[in-house]
Amino acid sequence: MNGQHKANQTAALNNQIASLKSEINKANAEISEYAERRDRLNEKFRKHRESIHSLKRERDQLNDTVKVLKQQRDATRERKKIIIKEIRELARKVVELKAKKPKKSRLQLEKEIQDIEWKIQTMPLDLQEEKKLVEKARQLEPQLNIYQKIDQQNMKIAALRQELESLEAKANASHQKLIAAAQKSQELHALIITKIKEADEIKKEANLMHSAYIQAKERIKPLQQALKALIEQKRQLQNAIREENEMQRKTAEKMLKEKLEAQARSKLQRGEKLSWEEFQLLADDDSQDQPTQD
DSSP, rough: OOOHHHHHHHHHHHHHHHHHHHHHHHHHHHHHHHHHHHHHHHHHHHHHHHHHHHHHHHHHHHHHHHHHHHHHHHHHHHHHHHHHHHHHHHHHHHHHHHHOOOOSSSHHHHHHHHHHHHHHHHHHOHHHHHHHHHHHHHHHHHHHHHHHHHHHHHHHHHHHHHHHHHHHHHHHHHHHHHHHHHHHHHHHHHHHHHHHHHHHHHHHHHHHHHHHHHHHHHHHHHHHHHHHHHHHHHHHHHHHHHHHHHHHHHHHHHHHHHHHHHHHHHHHTTTOOOOOHHHHHHHHHHHHHOOOOO
């Protein structure tokens, strides 16, 4: 009855241990799932963060481009102001020169001067006549010079207007680049904000998974301790069973030996022949019964 009780105890312990192991395996699977989900989310968060840093670098480069383009635009505006001021000043001078313009046209003055020079070079003139012609040419030169000065001012105005048109074209091109860069920068900034919000949500979820992982690890500890206790209880029970079985074995051997000894002595008393095993058994028993000599 006692042995059956211990066998029942062992079976019950085995059932409890198997049940606990199954529960622990499920808990470990849950822990592994939380850890895998947490690690995947952390990896996703890392990639989001790298993407954000990359987008920020691109946005900052665009902002630097916008800054340079604004500086160029401002410099162009200042240069245009200077050019416009110079053109107005030159135009004012042209007006002043035109007010001094002689009645004769430029062609007339040039022709008269050329005629005078021709006469001086080709005709036989006395000194007095030549002086008159030189003086007349000298008087005509300032009048012709007014036309030349007007031409010079107009050429400067034309050159400045050409530069102004070139600056205007460059300014328009720079403005288009500036608008495109600024718009792209705004789009990147909006994308960065979206990515940051997504990364925050991913990190929150990863933290939740980590908390669930920690909690699951804590929940499994009592199960592991209970399993350890059951295994120790089973070990002690198995040791007790082994000890009991050993005692039963020794008792059975002793009883068998005593029975065989009794049978051998009975044969000896009846004068029957003993087997070697029976003789040896009685010899061993007699040697054990002899008192120890001091």
